[in-house]
Amino acid sequence: MRWLPANTSIDLHSHTLPSGLIYVQGGACDIFEPSAINVDLEVSSPKSALGLELPYWPAYAFITPAQRGAYLEWLANGRRDANPATRNFGYLFLFFYGLERRVLIEKDYAPEIGHEIANLVTLYAPHGRSKSLPSYFCQLLHFWAHRQGESRYAELWPWILGLEQGVVDEDELHLILGNLATRGERAPAEVAREIAYHDPDAVRSNVTTRSPEDFRRMFGERFAAEFPHGLALQPGSRPVRIRYRPASSALRDPADSGELDAITQFAEIPAAERTRLVALWNECCRSLLGYMRAKARAVGKSVDLATLAALPSELRRSEAAGPAAQLAEFLTTAAKDGDFHFSTAAPLFAFFGEAARDTYTLTQSRNLAAALDTLGWQIEPDPRHHSASLAAEQEIVLFRGADASLSPDFLGHCGAVQLAVFIAGADGSFDLRENEVISLLVDHSSVSVHERGRLRAWTALLNRNQDSAPASVTKIAKAVPAEKAQAVAQMLCRIASADGIVTKTEDRALQRIFKALGLSAALQDEFERYLAGFGEAQVTTAEPEEPGEPIPGATPATSTFTIDRERLRQLTAETREVIHILSVAMAEAEPTATAEPSNPPTGVAPDYPSRVPPAALVAAAIPAWCATLPPMYAPLLVRLVAQSDPWPRAEFDAAARAANVMPDAAYSAINEWADDTLGDFLLVGEDPVELQRELLSHDARTQNQTA
Incomplete structure (x- = not known):
């Protein structure tokens, strides 16, 4: 030979x-x-x-x-x-x-x-x-x-690990870790990914094989942020012997079994490092799984709201470029003021393929904000922070930027600005000096740079249309606790009087808020006396005017007029306390989310053809193989498995409605359960809908023969 x-x-x-x-x-x-x-x-x-x-x-x-x-x-x-x-x-x-x-x-x-x-x-x-x-x-x-x-191995193992179809078992991983430990090096991202994959505490998800490149990219970027210097290794005191597992039957019982061994340095990962690594792996799996599920439900859509909302940040550069360009073109027709674009909600939802409705659900509204965030845009009011759903005709403001965490008092800042705009705009327009007061609230020392950008957009929106706010000033005021009402009223008086004049319309606006705050008569009188010092010349309008000389109006401000800095100082001192009060009030004042579309009333016969008798669905026993599926969807799945597929989409939807569940929700819930339980989506395709029966147990597959 x-x-x-x-x-x-x-x-x-x-x-x-x-x-x-x-x-x-x-x-x-x-x-x-x-x-x-x-x-x-x-x-x-x-x-x-x-x-x-x-x-x-x-x-x-x-x-x-x-x-x-x-x-x-x-x-x-x-x-x-x-x-x-x-x-x-x-x-x-x-x-x-x-x-x-x-x-x-x-x-x-x-x-x-x-x-x-x-x-x-x-x-x-x-x-x-x-x-x-x-x-x-x-x-x-x-x-x-x-x-x-x-x-030589140190030069070659990165090449082997990078093979497109490469596989690393635990024995080969020991060889790599031993090589790194011998050389005093830390484990890079590609090795850490294999360590996490083999860890018993790491979740098992098919996203790592269904979309391997996306997972590698996401894991690599997050690993670099969490472990900028690599994963620490702890060399052991003993070598480890790795036995080769031959494919050839001729080598399975060699005369000298030692011929197949490899000796390397034992290395392990410190417990704390391993815990952080597994948490990172699990989070990557969850992030990518949510995106893939949304993507699977959006077959046939060029731009999909839920898919973009679920898109992990690490994939945005490659996946969001096309939709971002489409959105930029779309916004060329929107109203614009400087860096701010204005649009009602309905056209934006339509851009992302959402059906028209009078008021969108909170989930849809938050998805809109998240999808726009993915494309590099922010909105106010942002339903992710204001917790209020959007109405079709509600105007919102769009501006460039990336989302960031907000302080607990952000809503309080929004409330303070909204109240200030309400007072300052009571006479129909903003005075330059009143704008300076609002700028004081926006540029308050407690406001972060990111929040400042949001508050400027918020102010621009309210300046156009105060009805765009999720909650009215009256609702905000009514939500302020009685013991805190005086502090809020005092700040509003400072705002109204900052330019030295309180007009009649501003006074009426204040009275409206005082009433909503529930101030006592004594406090209202006290504030009235304070405001009287800044009033315009009083005129009587209830009786006809007598001929004679006109009553002189307020003395016009000269070009050298400036805001009373002492009142500004007092306003600044009061603002922090009031903002905290308003943060709580805003959370209570904003409307609750619009409920998700409800199912048709039980007992109402659906007006569509169906192979599935509703009574049979309701009465169907739930077998053990799908016992962990949410109960409301189990009868539908049992019937689908019992029937021959594929199902035309109209028949699938009819079957779902007959089971008193929403078709899209059922499709999603069954696939999420199957992905976690069976390792892959059970339902595939949009029209027709097919079952991957090979995923099911023998008992489930034979159900259609006995049902």
Whole structure:
């Protein structure tokens, strides 16, 4: 038996094998090597081998002549197929057995061997039904690299780890960690990801395989933020022996089992580091799972509200570019004032494919804000912070920026600005000096830069239309506790008098708020006396005017007039306390969220055709295999499994309504349960809807035969 090195050509049975890396023998041999090509054995046309499966442990000597012909033809074609999916993996393993012997027993570490293994994994692994091929092939790659020494292995394992279809089992992970520990290095993101994957406390989610590139990108960015210097490793005091698991039956009981061992430095991750790492992994899985579920429900939509709302920040650059450009074009028709764009809510919801309605749900409203955030825009009022749903005709303001956490008093700042705008705009317009008072509230020392931008947008919106606020000033005032009302009233008086004049319309606005605050008569009189010092000249309008000289009005302000700085100082001192009071009041004053659309009343016959009798759905017993599904959706799923699919979308919707559940909610709930319980979505497609029955247990699959 002889070995043909890489690129060594040989002619066998009318085939020219140009690439080498094979064993060839003639006649009997003392060593049984399954991959060895015995030139004396019969070979026939490979066409008759079509459809013939190779044995689990194939050997060239024991396969049929036609299968030998198919194997030699594959070798003659450079071990490549135009359509890799057509290749029976038994032929790849037959070739691979020879590489195992060459590396492990004969200690040949030629670079061509490693590169050929990697090429075969990349080309063929995507077409396999199991992980056997990438698992065995990558295991040999690691041993091939590790046996060349720690320095050489340090150069090669990142390349192996980066293979598109690569697989890292726990043994190979020990080799990598040992190499890092020996060199005194920390684990980078790609190694930390494998550590987390193998940790028993890490969640198991198919998002890591369904969308591997997205998961790698997300994990990498979050890992860099959490572990900027890499993951710490703690070298052990003893070496660890790693046993190779051969694919070849000829190496499963070698004369010297030590031939298959690898020795490396033991390394472990400190407990605290491991806990943080697993938490990071779990959070990445949850984030990507929510996005993928939303994406699955949005089949056929070019722009979808829920999908963009669930898009993790790490994926925005690649996924949001198209919708962002579309939104920028859309906003060219919106009203604009400086950096602020204004639009009613309905056109924005329509842009994201949402059906028109008078008032949107809180979930829809929050999704709108989140989707716009994904595209680089913020809105006020933001339902994520104000906890109030949006009405179709409600005007909102859009401005560039990224969302950030807000202080607990942010709503209080909004309330203070809203009350100030109400007072300052009572006479129909803002005075420059009144704007300075509002700017004092916006630029208060307790306001962060991010909140300042939001408050400026909020002020611009209220300046256009005070009805755009989720709660009226009267509601806000009524929500202020009685014992805190005086402080709020006092601040409003300071605002009204900051320019030295309190107009009649401003006075009436104040009286309206005083009434809503529930001030006592004594306090109202006290504030009236305070405001009287800033009033306009009094005129009587109840009786007809007598002829004579006109009563002089208020003395006009000169060009050198400035705001009373003492009142501003007092206002600044009072603002922090009042803002805290208003934060609580705003939370109570803003309207509760619009309820999600309710189900049709029980007992009302649906006006649509259906294969599913409503009574049968209600009465259907819930079997054990779907006992963990939310009970309201179980009867529908039981009936779907009992019926033959696919289901036209109209019939699926009819079945859902007959079960008194919303179709989209049922589709989503069943798939979320299936993803967590069965490992994948059970319902696929929008129209028709199909069941992935292979995910179900035998009891569930046979239900349609007994139902």
